[in-house]
Amino acid sequence: MIVQIISMIIVGGIVGALARLFLKGDQQISIVWTVVLGAGGAAIGAWLAGLFGVASTAGIDWIRWIFSVIAAMILINIFIAVKRK
Numbered sequence: 001m002i003v004q005i006i007s008m009i010i011v012g013g014i015v016g017a018l019a020r021l022f023l024k025g026d027q028q029i030s031i032v033w034t035v036v037l038g039a040g041g042a043a044i045g046a047w048l049a050g051l052f053g054v055a056s057t058a059g060i061d062w063i064r065w066i067f068s069v070i071a072a073m074i075l076i077n078i079f080i081a082v083k084r085k
Contacts, residue, residue, distance in 0.1 A: 008039050011038070012037075013035045015069055016035055040072070041070075041074075042068045044068070049061060
């Protein structure tokens with residue numbers, strides 16, 4: 001349980017950071033929200049990869065990571081839009 005939480009924080013940080021790197025402009029969100037939204041994006045990306053049948057491949061699951069970063073980018077944009085209102 002503890003290992004899963006730690007790994008989700010690490011994966012969320014990586015995916016969230018990559019998502020913010022690929023987004024245009026300056027996103028005014030904290031590191032905590034970056035990790036939370038990155039973890040959400042990673043969960044959605046893993047679900048989508050499983051849905052399309054590309055979640056379990058030999059080596060690194062690049063498609064799953066791409067889905068995760070794109071999902072995190074969408075979540076960050078939604079968060080920023082809601083925060084502005």
